[in-house]
Amino acid sequence: MKAVIQKRYGGTETLELREVPVPVPRKGEVLVRVRAAGIDRGTVHLMTGLPLVMRLVVGLRGPRQPIPGRDLAGTVEAVGEGVTRFAVGDAVYGTGHGSLAELTRAPQDRLAAKPASLSFEQAAAVPVSALTALQALRNAGRVAPGQRVLVIGASGGVGSYAVQLAKAFGAEVTGVCSTTKVDLVRSLGADHVVDYTRSDLAERAHEYDLVLDIAGNRPVRRLRRLLTPTGTLVIVGGEGGDRWTGGMQRQLGAVALSPFVRHRLAMLFSRENSADLVTLADLADRGAFRPAIDRTFDLDAAAKALHHLEAGHTRGKVVVQVA
Incomplete structure (x- = not known):
């Protein structure tokens, strides 16, 4: 089978398309024939091995998982021992062990039936980013109907879902983005859109019950000024910082304060699980959200897809068509 392989950390020059053996599903796993794979900022971090602290988990000198990618949508090709939730031929979506490949292993507890209303390409754009948005709003943010929610980074992968899901939960949503992405965020259903290149967020002091800062680098003290006296700030990911810890210092400082x-x-830290994937599938089929797909690439152009994402100009999600 064909798969994108990476043996060392670095840029997209470290990726190459190769013929590799077909993986065998282990106990509790299924073998998925990948129809489409989504990529996100996490895929870029795993490619570069930055921040360096993450290498303690994913491999010191090179990635332990040589096939990049986690998001997937496809059909079940085979099932391993103990698999009871899926059968050969089922259409599924979720996360697996290297989705930039024609076939991949995936734990059954990180898969769910593909939303009937979404194509394979759309479904592949959902798992990691939409799970993160859902858990940020519901679990960490405790969003409630009628609250005023500010989503910083509203045009990205996680942000595009956060805007739509916050609206589905009954919140009044303000999205923050750059000039070229204002139309996208407005189309996602945001009640208000702030172009951070033309407006200063500091002018909106004490307005929001919940602020989601997605992959940003604003100081916590500035973000707190946006909150009502008892408001909630949820920091989702983070860019910048040093090579060792990246944006984690800001997150840990907020939790300590x-x-x-x-x-x-x-x-x-989002948790991939089938229960939330089922929740998202139901929300999608009820029309609560739709994936915002920026561009689609073929498998042999996966390096270009990651380069496009790394450049930071994406509007929503990037998807790789595999089959």
């Missing part, structure tokens, strides 16, 4: 202030300050 939280017990001493009236604001709730939280960070999020």
